[in-house]
Amino acid sequence: MRSGVRWLLLPVLLLPVGWLLFANIGVDPRTIPSRVVGKALPTFSLPTLDGTTLTDADLVGRPAVINFWASWCGPCVDEHPVLLDAAQRLGGEVQLVGVVYQDSPERAAAWLRRYGDGGWPDAVDDGSLAIDFGVTGPPETYFVDADGIIRDRVVGPVSTRAMAEGLAAIGVDAS
Amino acid sequence: MLPTIGHAAIVVALALSLYATLAFGLGARRRDRSAVASGRHAMLAAFALAAAASVAMMASLLGHDFSIAYVARNNATTTPPFYSVISLWAALEGSILFWALLLTGWSGLVLHRYRNRHAELMPWVGVTLALVSAFFFAVMAWPGNPFERLTPVPAEGNGPNALLQNHPFMGLHPPLLYLGYTGLAVPFAFGVAALVTGRTQAEWLAIVRRWTVIPWIFLTAGIVAGAWWSYEVLGWGGYWAWDPVENAALMPWLAATAFIHSSMVAERRGGLRVFTMALVVFTFVLTLVGTFLTRSGVVASVHAFTASSIGPWFAVAILLALGGGLGLLLWRLPALADRRPPPLAVSRESAFLLNNVLFLGLTVVVLFGTMLPMVVEAATGERISVGAPYFNAINAPLFAALIFLMAIGPALPWGGTSWSTIRERFAGPALLAVALTLAGVLLGMRGIAQLGTLFLAVFVVGVLGDEVVRGARSRARTRGEPPPVAAWRLATRNRRRYGGYLVHAGICLMAISVAVSATGARQAAATLDVGESMTIGGYTLTLREVVVEPLPDDARVIETRAVVDYGGAQSGSLATAQRDYPSSTTPIATPGVRTFATEDLYVTLLQADANGGAASLQVFLNPLVAWIWVGGFVVVAGAVFAAWPERRRLAMAEVAAAGRRDAPASVPAEGASP
Amino acid sequence: MRAWVGPLAVAAVLALGGILAVAAITGPRAEPVAQTLAAELRCPDCQALSVAESRTAAANAIRAEISAQLAAGRTADEVRQHFVDRYGSWILLRPASPLAWLLPLLAIAASVGVLGLWLLRRRPAPVTEPAQVDDETRRRLAREAESLDG
Known part of the structure; x- marks a missing residue:
């Protein structure tokens, strides 16, 4: 091999390796970017805990917050006060909807009696609505604007700040 | 304090x-x-x-x-x-x-x-x-x-x-792996020293091979113990998921294995020095990459720890090790260049070279698959996955080719061969392999994975066994020793070769067991009331009771246990449990595993209703899994046999020859010297 | 060793290869489509397992959805796309991009090719062996030389 040329191998190998190593630092592999943000609400028609039926048409016309939860989900207990607070203060501007995820209606109802029922409808999902939203696991919260377009998504328990940001994305001022 | x-x-x-x-x-x-x-x-x-x-x-x-x-x-x-x-x-x-x-x-x-x-x-x-x-x-x-x-x-x-x-194996599997990882810094250090001083002759090669084999033994044991832990703890019925952490341990193992083989050719022919040196650097860098992947939170894995600030530190260390090692190698390149003619196409050298290409190919595939999500994410922001279906599809043929080479390589003479030698060494084992594969078909084995692996493994063991028998017979004849004594002496006089054969036999055992267990497992799931039964492959499982109680040694952990009686070819009872730890949001399953000679009965508790006395069970009937662990043990035993210091024995022999019967039991040994 | 053993072994191996090829094509290992699909989809709420192997809530839901869609007459590709539309290509454990498959295979094929060319490169004419040494002696010598090295 001719002298000198071989040293080119060093930057050729090291630069991409370095770029690759540093580019990924700080990226959390557990959060998966959502595919549904920016898209329209999927169509659905599901029974609710109080015996009525909830469809996607019910949600169009007013900003909505859709929260996937289950009685077996620990972090759902932590985020529940944030949802109750939002419902109480902003119930006129935004509609909250719960979706019971992979759970029995009886257990879900018992959970609500224990941790506080905010009075919003809770649809019981057989699993396919959660898949339509690309839910990875409860709790997960989606913010839908008045036109029925999904605008934001929070994975894991919703904090007061995440709630305010999500509401801002659908044109509701939470302050 | x-x-x-x-x-x-x-x-x-x-x-x-x-x-x-x-x-x-x-x-x-x-x-x-x-x-x-x-x-x-x-x-x-x-x-x-x-x-x-x-x-x-x-x-x-x-x-x-x-x-x-x-x-x-x-x-x-x-x-x-x-x-x-x-x-x-x-x-x-x-x-x-x-x-x-x-x-x-x-x-x-x-x-x-x-x-x-x-x-x-x-x-x-x-x-x-x-x-x-x-x-x-x-x-x-x-x-x-x-x-x-x-x-x-x-x-x-x-x-x-x-x-x-959840399992005492945690006390064993990480230390073994870490002993392997850290030990691989030693060959890297010798490689650097050889390059800096320009002493790249046979001297460093012998030391480095020994100091690669020793960590290799720990790494092998650690990987097998990790698979075993995964099988006994995670409860999904399998033992290898191509999880990034598993890959992180496998990559240096593959590279080190390539090195161990290439060093034999390098020693024999004196060539291949650039390649061998590059492998030493590459192996060490891969141990750092593994740590980076698993300890800095850049990949999602069962084992991944929370994101931490050590990422940049390891990234810099990887670049320094890679750049330093490679830089030294490039600096010494003119002196290292190999100007010999290539070996004959059908010779032990070329089989070893092909082996190296395949091992490196496997390493690159695993590295590529593990890093690909990071590359795509960094380049496009899109999140993709690379999982078991990908790795299995690409790696299975490579592994099969390697097993084939395991038979061919050691039996071919150095330098080249003739058609008559090939016929003499391979025809008998090939016929035996065909016969046993047909027997496998009659016994109900199906599918290319099972039958192909069986054929290759029998072929390898046949060729190796033939080598040992041939050598022992020749020694028995020339020295008048009884055949078993001749075989033992032959092996202990040539530990590297016969230890290597044992390693290969162990790999074959693992390969058959992996192929059969991966394609022949059966599973069933059912929700049973107490007293109700389900059946799987000749076994009848009856739920005897469901118990919920805190662990005796840690009352904060609540255990839900289902006791199951099974009957069939064997009968008895086993318990499978779920534990609710305060530190975990989801319960941790503890599968109940019963190991028989040809299959494992593996029961995982999915959900239990203690009040109603019902439990949902996932049951697997996994054939031959226990033989994977036995094979791993054989591999480790073979490698220990091969690496066992030879001088100690010679020193003892010299002492004995000198007639000093009062010599102390432990002769000061120059044990680990090359 | 008798002269017919070698050809017989070659014939037997070829015959076996044929049997294996037929077994691979017609074998009873055709798994149910639902099972194959489940093994290719990543479980969203665990880390490295497929939904076929996992029993978490999301994995159960996805398996049920696969069965429902197949029962409704959708093809495997349509079902796969259904999940990609909702979860992104992240859900596929078998990356869809052909580059992911071609790059490593090309790299291996190229390395094997380079090795092969190097091995088959022209070399000095082989030294002709002395005629008076018979095969048996040469084999014995080779064997003894080998038992000296590792």
């Missing part, structure tokens, strides 16, 4: 390793033996300090000292002593401390053992090992301080990661 001692020990050890780097460097430049000795003593002191820090951490864990953040995160007052002690390697900071302990231990051992030999190489070996040790101490001094304090001191800690306190 303890955390102060521990932290001080780490800081002083950092200073000592930096001092040792300088002392070794000076010693090398000025040929100053006292400077080299001083560096060696500093490294031994660094090992002692790492040991002190580790003991301080273990004592803090045992004493539940929650003023240390690491203890508060990974321990609770109820954690049993055994799991407290092994929590040293249960999370990031502790595992780096453990790593530094093993690394300085290997360094001290090597520097001490060769203190009076290889005077040219050793100072540079010392520089490299001291520098690598200094890196780990520096990580602990800044971003990953294991003794970081916590105020206010919590009354109770989080407890260890639930997955890691």
Whole structure:
């Protein structure tokens, strides 16, 4: 091999390796970017805990917050006060909807009696609505604007700040 | 008090390793033996300090000292002593401390053992090992301080990661793996020393091969133990998921295996030096990459720890090791170039070369698949996955080709061969393999994976067995020894060759078991009331009872246990459980496993209703899985046999020959010398 | 060793290869489509397992959805796309991009090719062996030389 040329191998190998190593630092592999943000609400028609039926048409016309939860989900207990607070203060501007995820209606109802029922409808999902939203696991919260377009998504328990940001994305001022 | 001692020990050890780097460097430049000795003593002191820090951490864990953040995160007052002690390697900071302990231990051992030999190489070996040790101490001094304090001191800690306190194997599998990882710094250090000094002849090769085989043994044992742990703990019925952490251990293993084979050709022909040297560098860099992948939170994995700030440190270390090793190699390239003619196409050399290409191919596929999500994410922001279906599809043919080479390679003569030799060595085993494969078809084996692997494995074992029988017979004839004695003496006089055969036989056993268990497993799921039954493959399983109770040694952990009676070819009962740990949001399943000679009955509790006395069970009937562990044991035993020091035996023989029957039982051995 | 053993072995191996090929094509290992699909989809709420192997809530839901869609007459590709539309290509454990497959295979094929060319490169004419040494002696010598090395 001719002298000198071989040293080119060093930057050729090291630069991409370095770029690759540093580019990924700080990226959390557990959060998966959502595919549904920016898209329209999927169509659905599901029974609710109080015996009525909830469809996607019910949600169009007013900003909505859709929260996937289950009685077996620990972090759902932590985020529940944030949802109750939002419902109480902003119930006129935004509609909250719960979706019971992979759970029995009886257990879900018992959970609500224990941790506080905010009075919003809770649809019981057989699993396919959660898949339509690309839910990875409860709790997960989606913010839908008045036109029925999904605008934001929070994975894991919703904090007061995440709630305010999500509401801002659908044109509701939470302050 | 303890955390102060521990932290001080780490800081002083950092200073000592930096001092040792300088002392070794000076010693090398000025040929100053006292400077080299001083560096060696500093490294031994660094090992002692790492040991002190580790003991301080273990004592803090045992004493539940929650003023240390690491203890508060990974321990609770109820954690049993055994799991407290092994929590040293249960999370990031502790595992780096453990790593530094093993690394300085290997360094001290090597520097001490060769203190009076290889005077040219050793100072540079010392520089490299001291520098690598200094890196780990520096990580602990800044971003990953294991003794970081916590105020206010919590009354109770989080407890260890639930997955890691569920099975005593956690006490075995990480130390084995870490011994392997850290040990691979030694061949890297010798490689660097050989390149710096220009002594790239046979001298370094023999040492480096020995010091690659030793960590290789630990790495192999650690990987098999990890698969076993995964099988016994995770409850999904399998043992290998191509999880990034598993890949992180597999990649250096593959590269080290390639090196062990290429070094034999290099030793035999004197060529291949560039390639062999590059493999040594590559293997060490892969151990760092594995740590980077698994310990800095850039990949999603069962084992991944939370994102931490050590990522940039490891990224820089990887670049330095890769750049340094490669730079030295390029610098020495003109002197290393191989101008010999290539070996004959059908010879042992070329079989070994093909073996190397395939092993490197496997390494590259695993590396590529593991890193691809990172590349795509960094380039496009899109998140993709690379999982078991990908790795299985690409790697299975490569593994099959390697198994084929395992039969061909060792049986072909060095230098070249003739058609008559090929016929003599391979025709019989090939006929045997065909016959047994047809027998396999009659016995109900189906599918290309099972039958193809069976054919290859029988072929390999046939060729190897033929070699051993042939050699033993010839020795028995010429020396008049009884055949078993001749076989044993033949093997112990040529440990590398026959130990290698045993390793290959163990790999074949594992290959058959993996192929059959991967394609022949049966599963069934059912929800049973107490007294109800389900059937799977000739077994009838009856739910006897469902019990919910706190663990006797840790009342905060609630265990739901289903007891199942089974009947069929064997009968008995087993328990499968779910444990609710306070530190985990989802319950951790403990599968119930019964191992029979040809299959495992594996029951996982999915859900239980204690009041109603019902349980949902997932049942697997996994054929031959136990033989994977047996095969792993054979591989390790073969490698230990091959690496067993030969001089000790010769020294003993000399003592015996001198007629000194009063010689002490342990002759001062020049054991691990090449 | 008798002269017919070699050809017989070759014939037997070829015959076996044929049997294996037929077994691979017609074998009873055709798994149910639902099972194959489940093994290719990543479980969203665990880390490295497929939904076929996992029993978490999301994995159960996805398996049920696969069965429902197949029962409704959708093809495997349509079902796969259904999940990609909702979860992104992240859900596929078998990356869809052909580059992911071609690059490593090309790299291996190229390395094997380079090795092969190097081995078959022209070399000095082989030294002709002395005629008076018979095969048996040469084999014995080779064997003994080998038992000396590792």
